[in-house]
Amino acid sequence: MISQRARYAFKALVALSRVPVGESLQTKDIAEREGIPRAFLEHIMLDLKRDRLVGSRRGKNGGYFLLKPPSEIIFGEILRLIDGPLAPLPCLSRHAYKRCEDCADETTCAVRCAFADVFQAMLGVLDGLSLADAIERSDRARAGLPGYGANPYSGAFI
Amino acid sequence: MISQRARYAFKALVALSRVPVGESLQTKDIAEREGIPRAFLEHIMLDLKRDRLVGSRRGKNGGYFLLKPPSEIIFGEILRLIDGPLAPLPCLSRHAYKRCEDCADETTCAVRCAFADVFQAMLGVLDGLSLADAIERSDRARAGLPGYGANPYSGAFI
């Protein structure tokens, strides 16, 4: 499960993506529209700003805006920023690598072998998916086109 | 990241898988061999027992043993049992489904659309991977065959 914080961040970024280029949104508006606690969202927006995903203007008519086109803002990147490393095991993380104290030999660890596959599958999607992609899928679902909604229950899900 | 608890559970199950059919392992041995705190491992073994993944014998020469062949014990199943639902969003979980209070329309939510893909990729691997598979990969890595180790750093990992 991703954190609530991350989920809010995604919703805010999607909202910002839907706004015409050059315009901005205020936390108050985003919070209201998306049902996010305002004070909490402020902190999240600052996180996003710190990582140069959004820019801001203070004072009256201020607000937040994307610093890159939505097609260049990647889900994996956002999730890493908010929730930290994505790797299922510390010994699989590139940037936050940490050896498992109890593991004799990393390269032949069966658990690591298994989760390496899982990780690769996750990253394949996560690092190839932009805000623009997500919005496109959402819009197609809205238009009622079959096969494009987020209805995963056609497969064997849990 | 999966929990430490889950990681220990996997290691214990792998250890049990490597034992000849009919034989068993004691928590003490597993704990020692795998570097897991013994008292903690006992709790974990009971979890596994509660879910009928392992059986036990008490008293002298007692221990734990698998109730199914390793090829029928699936990573996704184990992880669900220890760490709870695998879905990245509550609204994507089948068994632990929970609506996002703040979400107006689930089927067109861009965040949900995106993570549905991630989830599907994860599950594709996680629910098709058995203990036997993991051990096979580990053994091949041990034998030094290229392309079979858990060295994910050939791709673009983080």
Place this chain on the structure above:
DNA sequence: GGTATTTCCGACTGACTAAGTCAGGAAATT
């Protein structure tokens, strides 16, 4: 210049979970 509006920032809280530890009970074997 003053006031309203907005972002920015740190400190705090309350609930929860993770990762263990500890003490002892129950069953099986010797």
Place this chain on the structure above:
DNA sequence: AATTTCCTGACTTAGTCAGTCGGAAATACC
């Protein structure tokens, strides 16, 4: 009967999550 093992519940300690609160700094408007 003694020993060995699994079994069980209570407890601890540290850390994280999901916020809230109060106020400071910047900007726009009159």
